[in-house]
Amino acid sequence: MELPIRHGRPALVLAPMEGVTDAPMRALLTELPGFTHCVTEFLRISQMALPAKCYPRHAGELNHDSRTAAGVPVIFQLLGGNAERLALSAKYACEAGAQSIDLNFGCPAPTVNNHDGGAAILRCPERVEEIVRAVREAVPAHLPVSAKLRLGWDDPNAIFENARRAERGGASWITIHGRTKTQGYRPPAYWEPIAEVARQISIPVIANGEIWDLDDFKRCRDITRGEHFMIGRGALANPHLAAQIAGELGIPTSAAVSPFPTEPEWRALLQRFVEISEPLSNNPNYCLRRVKQWMRYVDSKKPFEDFQELKRMERIEDFTAALPRLRFPELLPA
Template sequence: MKIVLAPMEGLVDPIMRDILTRLGGIDYCVTEFIRVSVRVLPPHIFRKTCPELDHGGKTAAGVPVHVQLLGSDPQMMAHNAARAARLGAPAIDLNFGCPSKGVNANRGGAILLETPNEVHDVVSAVRQAVPNDIPVTAKMRLGFKDKSLYLDNAAAIADAGAAHVTVHARTKVEGYKPPAHWEYIARIRECVKIPVIANGEIWNHDDYARCREVSGCSDVMIGRGQISQPDLSKVIKAERDGKPIEPIGWDVIVGFLLDLVAQSQHRMQPRYVHGRVKQWLHHLKRRFPEAKVLFDQVKVVNDLDLLKQMLLDEQARAEQN
């Protein structure tokens, strides 16, 4: 059983990967996508998205970080994948799932699911360009407008030499609206000879158990659920082992918010730090009622020192309760 931290554009960045993997339970991460168009990108672009490349391709907690590429030109994708491999990427993941209108308009992400032959060509070119000891994997949705080609796309990925495929169990049009159609993942498993990882609507251990039962997959990728409950992977594995643990408390979460602020100050201009805190609090509201109260308090704050003091005060209150 493996649990993978999903790539979430603008949210699961190196800071979030560092915080979440320190909690345990995550087997590997996938970066936000690196957009490939008409050139081989310089090394600093790869290192900006994946600074872990300078540390053996792992987070500080020792969790591997796979580099994800997005694009439609097989040769450009191949050249960039080869560069990422030379820079130390432990694996290359290919994005055929991004639902962004802007990305799709430029022949990237989920739009390629309309043409399985293109999906095959991209995966095949990258597989040939990357050393054999570095896995090439792919992430797909069930389709773009509908699910009519989901088996064709899964077969294209498998036949092109991918080591495994992760399936977000919705179409592009369905976006992130529940439910996730895990039963389609089960059908994919019956038709391809490579491992399949299930993704979509896993918010707690019960969701994981249902996903495993319906899809037949023991390996899952978790995104929003992990952001909402930062120790979710650890909780799921403890339940699996018959040794349930208490989820972390709000006081610990506030400590991570302070860590987010501290690390963000080194990676971005001060005026953007507030947005990161508010963004995470928005997701935490699903699991922690205290997050909504704190979000309402900090949403109008623009002074960074005041923000940090508010978080310190909240941490002190939480520790007393």
């Protein structure tokens, strides 16, 4: 079996971000060069395993060989604390078209953790192994199972035992976010433990956390000595970041792009996002909310005056009418 994430073949993965990197955003960002894989938002399994019909609703790519329209493979992520229900759900997801299953042991949200999900499992390493093994045994042998971890709940040294447990349970690779649950998303990310984990286990390790620009990536690569990386918020703040990183990793890309989108490129990206999003939702406010959400990430790194006008808009028609004159941040000459 040839694994999608394997030693000797660098990978750049679009991170799962609940309510952010959904199918339309995955479609848009994988139309741009750079990403080799992406991961769905988590599907939460709580009181019962979900039937097969639920999985394509969560990730429409399952109806298309688990790939985005651009052909980038999509990894299906599950979250929960009950090994038996997760295993059955993983089986159903694969029957519905999933080609790879990822298990979320990293979500720091209290609403998830308080219901025995996400990073809460990291407090009991034996449960990480139990869940991974149950899912591995339920999923067809040719389809990989992976796990996404944080450094721990509150102890960053917990990652070493949890990583070993994930490997022992049968994970084909793991992704490590370089912070504990209690650290949330507060900078910095701590990449040093990721390097040590990679030395201790035999399966590939994907480094994740606080990669906002090319300099961050280079520092992360220097520290982790890795070849696999995952980015999320950085790709939203700069949709051309993935292509830059892919170039550094030697990943072939379909086209060259500028280091940061120009104003015309921002307008084209946003227009394309509207085109992708509108047919997928019956809610007329959905698309505008998503545009505002996306631009909030951009504004957080490169503030731009017209974001204030955008925030006041109430209809998507107002946005599309204003788009030709809206000003967006550009990369200033060095």
